[in-house]
Amino acid sequence: MNDIAVYEADLATKRVRRRWSAWEVWGVALLVPYVLVFLLFVIYPVAYGFWLARDPQAYVALFEDPIFVRAVFNTLVFILVGVNLKMMIALLLSGFFVHERLWIRWLSVLFILPWAVPSIPTILSLRFMLNPEWGLVNQLIFRLTAEDGPNWLNDPSLGLTFAILVHIWKSLPFWTLVLVSGRLAISRDLYEAAAVDGAGRIQQFRFITWPSMSTLYITCLLLSMIWTLGDFNSVYLLTGGGPADLTHVLATLGIRYLRLDAVNLSMATIVSAMPIVLPLVYFMMKRLSR
């Protein structure tokens, strides 16, 4: 064996050793826990869910259930009407909260409260207030008009409307804040230049605010739609899906089937939400990766 061969052999072992440099060892060490958690808490449950929902008969039963059809309709109303309404109000309010006044600062602290308080007690207390017989609202109506108030949560459309209103009330502060930060990023100079150029309030919004905010707004809208699909509390705590299971959305319907011991239907419900979720997630990711 000559020197060169020895040298090359040396080099080879060195190359092998270099494949696991300190950085790489650290990298793998830091990555492994994440991969494990991901496998255990994301891949496994999702796969298990699909496995539970594998029976085609479950879908036939599901689509034949009028409650499911109604829940799909409610979900679409919730997302298309509710979330859009919420984001429009948030956009409007963000224009107010962006002003730098001390009292507005304090007001915004109060405004955050619905978002900060826990869901269960607040939504339940709303439910009690809306109770047709002894709720605060109808008591007040009776005292003022001597007539019985409406049967708020026992009417399916009123019930769903109130669920949407509760959802808006609860998550409006968060989205308003996000949009406020978007507005704050717009230079004041632009508004001044536009004012000098002759733009009124509405034109300033149309030509300055909206072009600067539209990307953020659409991203928020998609994100909020995705989150709202999973909003269980607003409906479940307020109406419980009633009356007569007419105010269910997909998120509460899944739980309803679970309580009826129909695990396969429950999972099939979640899976049938996929045609709504996946396009939203797709557009969302596409926007974020731009």
Place this chain on the structure above:
Amino acid sequence: MAEVEIREVRKSFGRLEVLHGVSIGIQDGEFVILVGPSGCGKSTLLRMVAGLEDITRGEIRIGTRVVNDMPPKERDIAMVFQNYALYPHMTVAENMAFSMRLRRARQAEIDTRVKRAAEILGLSALLDRHPRELSGGQRQRVAMGRAIVRDPQVFLFDEPLSNLDAKLRVAMRAEIKELHQRLGTTTIYVTHDQVEAMTMADRIVVMRDGVVEQMGAPLELYDQPDNIFVAGFIGSPAMNLLAGQVEADGFRTEGGLKLPIERVPAGWIGRRALYGVRPEHIELRDDGVPVEVLVVEPTGSETLIMVRNGAAQLGCLFRSRILPQPGETIRIAPNPALVHLFDAETERRLVH
């Protein structure tokens, strides 16, 4: 085009008054520059003319109209902002056309005006670009184009060159001046840079702490500053100011340096005063006072030398190329005809 009349204007933010009664008359077609250190109220005053700030007291007229309660868009003014404030989502052409579009002008007229403004400013090739695709100087030009397209009564400039590098600033200075000569529109221009003020203005308004210190043509301010603030602010390098007292045969500084004056102002012998002489009005003379050289700064065309005599330091600017060593002694003499004397207490100019 129109004259602008600013009469006894005051501005308060809450309890803090930042403008204490400013009066400036600006003639039709005049180029007036408001200059002063930061916080002197010059930008606030400009924004009051634009309608971006309320007028606490006093009156501003543009042409024949009192504009105090008029929103900016009715004042018929155009403003160029320090950060240009170009609309980021519009192209150069759209930026320039915006004000006309809001006024619902005919498309043909908009196109002609934008085209003309673009030609004046050399922006024709950039009309379809967005602001983010432009250099600082180009953005600056678009901001001016936006103002030109409007063909307003008054142009307002708020430190438009302060975000440009030194070389570009000099070039844009000449361009703005040329533009004014061409269009003849009344212009109010705010800057903290006295060189800009000196080179561009028909008339300069020097402001400090919310009051006008002096108003006048650039060379008038240079030759006859009313007080030591204007004396120190106008002219570069700054005027030398030495404390001392007036004597029968000249001026004696606190350090005992004897300096010449052309004529002793009446009744001032023995009184405390400030002796002002510009660096460029100091000559090398064999019979001058001896001073020690501290620093030599040759720029090629001229040489700035910092010298010292006792506690007194002086800057001297010579057109000739002399290069003494630091520590060396040279003899200098101020030109007595170009010396200024100021009252040490009131800091005002003594007429002599």
